[in-house]
Amino acid sequence: MPSTLTEATDPWCLRPGEAADLLRGHPWQRFVVLGDSVAEGLCEPVDGYPDVQWADRVAAELRAVRPGLAYLNLGRRGLRAHEVRATQLAEALAFRPDLALVVCGGNDAFRSSYDPEAVDAELAAVVAALRDAGADVITVGMFDVSHSPAVPDALRPGLGERMRLLSRHTRAAAHRLGALHVHLTDHPLVADPSLYSSDGRHGSARSDAIATAETLRVLARRPAPDAPAVDPPPR
Template structure:
């Protein structure tokens, strides 16, 4: 009996950070894999995701192995780490994602994609610091929306909604879902696949097996692993983020903040137009 093959590509979200189990990490993709199994059709699941991965890493390091695996279903959820780097380039993000989505779509795989919340809001950064990150994440989400449509992907709108504001959905680091969030993420993808007509098993249970992290656990994370995480990101991003925040303040004082949004939208449109795409792709940026 041929097993359904499911490959998961991406970063720490798909690797399973925030959903530890005995012996390692689980995460939403593993939960979804269990929900795709039918009595007469088991699922062979392989997780290629790596913490810290950017879109370039997915294309260059994860894509070859995943293609060799030959998946029937593949998830590609990535992009937040790109926004947290001084080298952020929406043109490069669009080119990498187009290549990855296209490689699987051409082979007839069902491609799963998602737009994600912006990290500045999740971390509770001050407005002048958060808005540049939000603008970057919106640009990535716009590209993901457009290219998902182009390649016929099953797309999950996860950038906003009640689940983003619900602290019970998130782990102590405020950036990764906790067990409840991973379960909801998997269940929402399961619902989309069911609506598309794909045969599937029972939906993943959305109720967690373990208690949510306590407030003291959050402080402990920040004092230990969290400090290192922030330091690594700040070394790369902070000088540029400060400059972006200063630019944000200047435009705010002049009443010209809308120009920053228009500039970002123009960048998305240019990035999509640069791809070898159908004429309507560059307009599908919402």
């Protein structure tokens, strides 16, 4: 990444005023985030990009349009999908959200014992409960962190296969359950080392800026009330 590149000049980030245009008239008043370290926010600082993690940035843009927006981030590092459901779902429902961001499964996919069907069941339980409570839900196909320079070469193929499997399953669950979906796994910059932190597990401030842009664009395409989800089924 050129040293002169900043969020203001990065072609994959939002331009000044674009967030407000994308979210103009949005209906949400209570935004909750559930998940693991990606939800909590552990992005590594990058010169030229705000040191503000992804979910907080989305909340700030939503609040800029609707200043009374209530925001609760329950994300906590290290959690697997079943732990997200067991420790966060009840509190999330008690918050009475009308918008929820759910990010989980990455810690499962980091393990060679990853069971996609078990993770699917946990994710579906979380998304269905939030949808039944009246919330719009966003799921995420995360950047494929196997491209991180910090991941040992011997681990890349297996990790990449599992991360892409998780992404496909998450997208399919979102479509099935009527959730919105942010697909980052096939982003044109997925192999760019500037998107990843030095720990080989998380993203950089640049990846969070790009993820924010993609999330707001998905929210801007939200369907009208009672319309079917706009995200196409996976192929």
